[in-house]
Each structure stands twice: as structure tokens, then as C-alpha cells.
Amino acid sequence: MTEAPQPSAPPAPARSRTALVAKIAVSAGVAIALGAGAVYWFAGRDDLDRAEVGDCVTNHGNLIFPDMRLVGCGAPDAQFKVVRVFPDTKDDAQCLGLADFGFNEELDNNRHRSGRQFTLCLDDIRK
Template identity: 45%
Template sequence: MAVLKAIGVVVALIVVAVAWVSSWDDADTAKVGDCMKNNGNTINPDLQVVDCGTAEAKFKVKEVHSDTTDMSVCPANTTAYAESQHRRRGSDTKFVLCLTDVK
């Protein structure tokens, strides 16, 4: 019986870990030319990289600026998205994406 309980605990931990990792957005891995969709909203965006040939693609990454959250680095005809991620171990990650609408 103890073995079944241990297996249940391990399975539960795996499910929680997968849910946690899948909740991360893709913004920090986006590159110039990638297309993105917003699974969140304008107040709390959740950007995800998607195939540019799909209907999901709403934005295209025009520029990526590392080590800043200053959204004024983006040209006037783009949408600026800034993110700062604090990690316990390692350095913080800051970046700005300049996005254009996919037509």
C-alpha cells in the first residue's frame, strides 16, 4: 500500500511540474521574424510563439532588445512588450520585443 501512495505522490508532482512549466510564456525565447499570439490580454499578456502561416499568428517580432525594459526603444509603428524575469539562481532577464501586426 505504501508503494501505491508513493507512486501517487510522484505522479502528482509530475503533473504539477508540467502545469507550472506550461504556464511560462515564450516571449523570452522569441527571435526577430517569429510570429506570436497573446493567450492573455493587454493588461496581463501571455505571448506564445506560433507558426506564421496559421490564423493564430497576430504579431511578428520586428526587433528584440536585451537587458532593458525601456519600451521607447521600439519604433513608433510597433507595439512594445517588455518583461523582467527574476530568477532565484542566476541573473535577472530583461528584454523588450517590438511587435508588428500580422496582416
């Protein structure tokens, strides 16, 4: 008597090429989005040091930890107007009598200070 052949297990489904391409596309999209976000963040960090008289600024932080950013003077969040710029100094006392207050900053590029510093004399435009 001969034995009947045993049915074999069905073959494992092969990964479709479309699924693999989709995974690669999603991974590439995420990497590109993260890279673009990083570039935008780094590019926007130093724009305040290019402020000129007549530019407007907003504070996205608070009085203790200010996060000043340039904005259009017609923007609803515009708070202050630059009336004087003093490069290479953090002495905001130079703004006394010129503006409502002075804001100074030393630029920090990650772990190493760049040494670039400036003071902006600002008037509150929400009065």
C-alpha cells in the same frame, strides 16, 4: 451437560494484494502526471526571452495583464510578428518607428527576480 461451542465471527476479509498494487499504481500515476505538468509549465515560462526576429507571438492574456507566448507563424492564434529584439532593457520606446508596438518583460522566477529583461518590437499580423 456440556455447552455447544459458539460459532465464531467470520474472519475479516484480507486486503487483496491486487487492490494494494492498484492503489499504489494510481498514486504513482497521479504523482508522475503532476510532476510532468509542473515541468511543462516551468519549461514554457521563459521561452519568450528566446524570441528571435521573424518569430510569431500570441497574447493569451489581455492588454492590462498580457500573457505573451511564442507560436508558429502558421498557427491560427498567431497575432504578432517579432521585428526587433532588444535584450537587457525594458525600454519599449526603442520600438517607435520600427514596429506597431513594443512589449517588454522582466523574467520572474517565482519569488526572486532573475534580472533578465528584454523588449520585443511587434507588428500586428492580423491586419
